[in-house]
Amino acid sequence: MACDILLVMLLLFLAANCIQYGVHGVSQVPCLFIFGDSLSDSGNNNELPTSAKCNYRPYGIDFPAGSTGRFTNGRTEIDIITQLLGFENFIPPFANTSGSDILKGVNYASGGAGIRNETGSHLGGSISLGMQLANHRVIVSEIANKLGSPDLAQQYLEKCLYYVNIGSNDYIGNYFNPQFYPTSRIYSLEQYTQALIEELSLNLLALHDIGARKYVLSGLGSLGCVPHVKHLYGTNGSCVEEQNSAAFKFNNKLNALVDQFNNRFSADSKFICKGTAPKAIDTHEFSVSDAPCCPFGCIPDQKPCNNRSDYVFWDDVHPTEAWNLLRAMSAFDSITDQTFTYPMDIKHLVDYEIKRELEFTNETTSLRATE
Ligand SMILES: *[C@@H]1O[C@H](CO)[C@@H](O)[C@H](O)[C@H]1NC(C)=O
Ligand SMILES: *[C@@H]1O[C@H](CO)[C@@H](O)[C@H](O)[C@H]1NC(C)=O
Ligand SMILES: *[C@@H]1O[C@H](CO)[C@@H](O)[C@H](O)[C@H]1NC(C)=O
Ligand SMILES: *[C@@H]1O[C@H](CO)[C@@H](O)[C@H](O)[C@H]1NC(C)=O
Ligand SMILES: *[C@@H]1O[C@H](CO)[C@@H](O)[C@H](O)[C@H]1NC(C)=O
Numbered sequence: 001m002a003c004d005i006l007l008v009m010l011l012l013f014l015a016a017n018c019i020q021y022g023v024h025g026v027s028q029v030p031c032l033f034i035f036g037d038s039l040s041d042s043g044n045n046n047e048l049p050t051s052a053k054c055n056y057r058p059y060g061i062d063f064p065a066g067s068t069g070r071f072t073n074g075r076t077e078i079d080i081i082t083q084l085l086g087f088e089n090f091i092p093p094f095a096n097t098s099g100s101d102i103l104k105g106v107n108y109a110s111g112g113a114g115i116r117n118e119t120g121s122h123l124g125g126s127i128s129l130g131m132q133l134a135n136h137r138v139i140v141s142e143i144a145n146k147l148g149s150p151d152l153a154q155q156y157l158e159k160c161l162y163y164v165n166i167g168s169n170d171y172i173g174n175y176f177n178p179q180f181y182p183t184s185r186i187y188s189l190e191q192y193t194q195a196l197i198e199e200l201s202l203n204l205l206a207l208h209d210i211g212a213r214k215y216v217l218s219g220l221g222s223l224g225c226v227p228h229v230k231h232l233y234g235t236n237g238s239c240v241e242e243q244n245s246a247a248f249k250f251n252n253k254l255n256a257l258v259d260q261f262n263n264r265f266s267a268d269s270k271f272i273c274k275g276t277a278p279k280a281i282d283t284h285e286f287s288v289s290d291a292p293c294c295p296f297g298c299i300p301d302q303k304p305c306n307n308r309s310d311y312v313f314w315d316d317v318h319p320t321e322a323w324n325l326l327r328a329m330s331a332f333d334s335i336t337d338q339t340f341t342y343p344m345d346i347k348h349l350v351d352y353e354i355k356r357e358l359e360f361t362n363e364t365t366s367l368r369a370t371e
Helices: 002-021 077-084 129-147 150-157 168-175 189-209 227-233 241-264 321-332 346-370
Strands: 032-036 161-165 214-218 270-274
Touching: 032 077, 032 129, 077 161, 077 321, 129 150, 129 189, 161 189, 161 346, 168 189, 168 241, 189 214, 189 241, 214 241, 214 346, 241 270, 270 321, 270 346, 321 346
Parallel strands: 032 161, 161 214, 214 270
Antiparallel strands: none
């Protein structure tokens, strides 16, 4: 009961946000580019020879277009953020941009993918962060063609938002999967985490070179509380501390990276991160946080639970739309939880740019006025 009331309140809040920010169907940023894994994938894996695939029922059971390749019952977190930003449509997957306007952005995220190139190979192969960046370069040159020159493309791309949510698979799938990957024999957890952050930061710098100025970086969730991980360790319900502390280490280093980049690029860029605080969001609002809604892992045509908004987890690994909604709203507007974003929420990140644009407009108007 309490949960239903909470959900209704969340939905009302969401509706209010949409009215407040989405007026006249004009989005707050002209474009959004998405990098990541299954938490953000919207169909890039559908034609890949990988077992990290979900373009079948019951996935998408609560999504208007059905099973699109989203690893949840409804919208992903970034889908909901996309709506909060006022976009009329979801951002199309790189694998199928036909019929979509790439000037509004592209989603490169791939289920199973990691920061490291080899992550996900045991599932058949995913599109790693480096390859996602290569795909972005293809889109950037298409945008340059559309706009008439690489310079115009660069100017345009500087106005976009760049969302990066990746790293979970580098731990769950790679480091803590020694049967398939040697990394835990090569690195200590501390060294591995440092190597991940360094590789992530190289990719963020490469993105900066091709126009990215506003970044939303996502921390990792409590990996040790994922049902799949608990089953593997046979913990009989309790979370796996080793994996939670890996996520915690990653998140601390991500916070430090955000500080470092905000200092280094204070003249032209802004980086924020979300979900890096130790207790990012409590699961207490949900009546079921330890078992997935699909009791046997959302295999094709399986019947999921009825009360999906009571559950944190949809399948063995991925959260429900209800959980995504809570996370997206906290990332967008941290009014209810100040610690959820750092150093500001997405709403303020967007405002920050608008101020710069206003100054610029004022400058050009006064220039024109003196002519
Ligand atoms: C590609 O996207 C378009 C527009 O969203 C959609 O109508 C079409 O079904 C998609 N094609 C495939 C193969 O998914
Ligand atoms: C990972 O792949 C990218 C893109 O294919 C490549 O540029 C990069 O050098 C690779 N990184 C490593 C560590 O092999
Ligand atoms: C598992 O947890 C349940 C509930 O907390 C408890 O009743 C049961 O004895 C535990 N089983 C084992 C093997 O520890
Ligand atoms: C979900 O609904 C079923 C009946 O449809 C009920 O038996 C079950 O207790 C509910 N679960 C929760 C967590 O509310
Ligand atoms: C606009 O520019 C003028 C002249 O440079 C300045 O006096 C004024 O404060 C500016 N207005 C805003 C809103 O920045």
